[in-house]
Amino acid sequence: MTDADRANFRALAHAYLDGTLVDSDRVQFEQLLASDDDAARELAQLVLLHDALDREFTSGVLASQNARFDTHLDTHIDPRRNVRATKRRAWLQRRVFVAATLLLAVGLAWIFATTGRDASASDVLARIVEALRSGDRTYVLRAIEGDGRMRRREAAFPLQEKRPPAPIDGALVFLRNPASFVLVRRDAEGHEVVSGSDGASAWIVPAEGPVRVSSDPARFRGALPGGRLDIPFIDPHADLSTLARNYDLVVQKPAPAAGRPDARIVATRRPDARGGPKEIEIDFDAKSALVRAIRLVNLPQAQGGPRAIEFELIDDAPLSPDFFEHEYHHAKDRAVLEER
Amino acid sequence: MDPSTRQAFTNWTQAQPAVSAYVFALTGDRALRDEILQATALSVLESFGTYDASRPFLPWALSIARNEVANARRQARRLPMHLSTTLSDAAEEALARAVDAIAREEHERLAHLGECVKLLEGRAREICDYRYRAGLKPGRIAQLLGLAPNTVSKALERLRGDLRDCIERREAGGAA
Incomplete structure (x- = not known):
């Protein structure tokens, strides 16, 4: 391996670990790795450093430093820990209801489209509505700490004192209109729980025990953002006029720069409105109107908890046609209980 | 604790950092690694x-x-983003051999990592925080800092190189 080859492989190795390796380079990367001992050694060194750095920042000495990144972390463990964790989960779930405003833009689109208050916002949001109506989308839910950009689930905890993530934090939401969803989350013990609806029925696949199926499509929406407020996260036709009344909308066009979203809608809570985040940011693709991220910023902090919650689009590739049916998510021999 | 279990614990404790690094490389996801x-x-x-x-x-x-990673891949077919860093079998095997070959030596060297990280300053430290404390990818870090993603990627490559140099200097100093 020449010095140039080594430098090239090193760049590919860093890209691989950072998740930025492009497909066109992957073949070369894997071939070099498999065929050249020096390359494999180079990657092995980097891999060990990468993991050690991750440990250093999340469970080592550094994890307890840098208050800027940890202003809201409570790493003390005491007998009240479980109670506090339970309260925190409940708190988070309540706040997550507000995440129904993921589709605030949708409701607002109709409001503005019909009232003509803001022609440009109306046009933009109408496009977002259309984009939400078609195709499959996958979002990951993050609770955000501190400066509003630190993901709660991946913030630092000493290894021995690591608290279990809240059930909804880190959850995945798969959406297909009309009214189909799958929510993949963890229960309090960390076991995977999958719930969903194909629009006609609802179902839940717990970690243990029988799969439960209901003819009521709303039956297992409790854990879904907006589900308990009857503001279906998954339905762009939902009446969001109540939310719309509480927020002012501004469509921003960020200055062109690499890495920045094409366009953003900022919804600011009106002074006379109560509850909910002070601000909602919706990043979307200016061309396709595809919503890429939604952040609920400056959540009420009276009871602690994350300062913000984010939905991040991680995939818009088509899912399997039967993805929203429960059979897709469990073994064939699993017991299924039909609820009346 | 019987002798066999004790020996298993002892061996595992020594091997765990290398196994962790290997799994992290194959999954690219902190929670999955754990x-x-x-x-x-x-x-x-x-x-x-x-x-x-x-x-x-x-x-x-x-x-x-590696078998456990394969199991996780099979079970997580609906979570493709967590296991997007799949390598070919030959590449995974080559990486495992290389990790095995250098693990002990590197483990000793990496004892200096904490001291070297403390020397990072300014933007390098900020990027390192975002990457390793928050677990953000370069594209997202770039978005937050108003930089080009490639700039962040290069900065990460550079700072890891600097950390490697620092570790080697301290290793050489300690050995001298």
Whole structure:
């Protein structure tokens, strides 16, 4: 391996670990790795450093430093820990209801489209509505700490004192209109729980025990953002006029720069409105109107908890046609209980 | 604790950092790494009776970890983003061999990592925080800092190189 080859492989190795390796380079990367001992050694060194750095920042000495990144972390463990964790989960779930405003833009689109208050916002949001109506989308839910950009689930905890993530934090939401969803989350013990609806029925696949199926499509929406407020996260036709009344909308066009979203809608809570985040940011693709991220910023902090919650689009590739049916998510021999 | 279990614990404790790094490289996801590491530890303990003590432990543990990664991939077909860093079998095997070859030596060197990280300043430290404390990818860091993603990627490559140099300097200083 020449010095140039080594430098090239090193760049590919860093890209691989950072998740930025492009497909066109992957073949070369894997071939070099498999065929050249020096390359494999180079990657092995980097891999060990990468993991050690991750440990250093999340469970080592550094994890307890840098208050800027940890202003809201409570790493003390005491007998009240479980109670506090339970309260925190409940708190988070309540706040997550507000995440129904993921589709605030949708409701607002109709409001503005019909009232003509803001022609440009109306046009933009109408496009977002259309984009939400078609195709499959996958979002990951993050609770955000501190400066509003630190993901709660991946913030630092000493290894021995690591608290279990809240059930909804880190959850995945798969959406297909009309009214189909799958929510993949963890229960309090960390076991995977999958719930969903194909629009006609609802179902839940717990970690243990029988799969439960209901003819009521709303039956297992409790854990879904907006589900308990009857503001279906998954339905762009939902009446969001109540939310719309509480927020002012501004469509921003960020200055062109690499890495920045094409366009953003900022919804600011009106002074006379109560509850909910002070601000909602919706990043979307200016061309396709595809919503890429939604952040609920400056959540009420009276009871602690994350300062913000984010939905991040991680995939818009088509899912399997039967993805929203429960059979897709469990073994064939699993017991299924039909609820009346 | 019987002698066999004690020996399994001892071996696993020594191998764990290398196995962790290997799994992290194969999954690219912190939470998955930890889950798979736990599953691997259990498998190691449960199957320790089949381990041939005349052979090195780490390659055996790495092969178990690789199986656990494969299991996770099969189970997580609906979570493609967590396992997007799949490598070919030959590449995974080559990486396992290389990790095994250098793990002990690197483990000793990496003892200096904490001191070297403390020397990072300014933007380098900020990017390192975002990457490793928050677990953000370069594209997202770039978005937050108003930089081009490639700038962040290059900065990460550079700072890791700087850390490697620092570690080697301290290793050489300690050995002198």
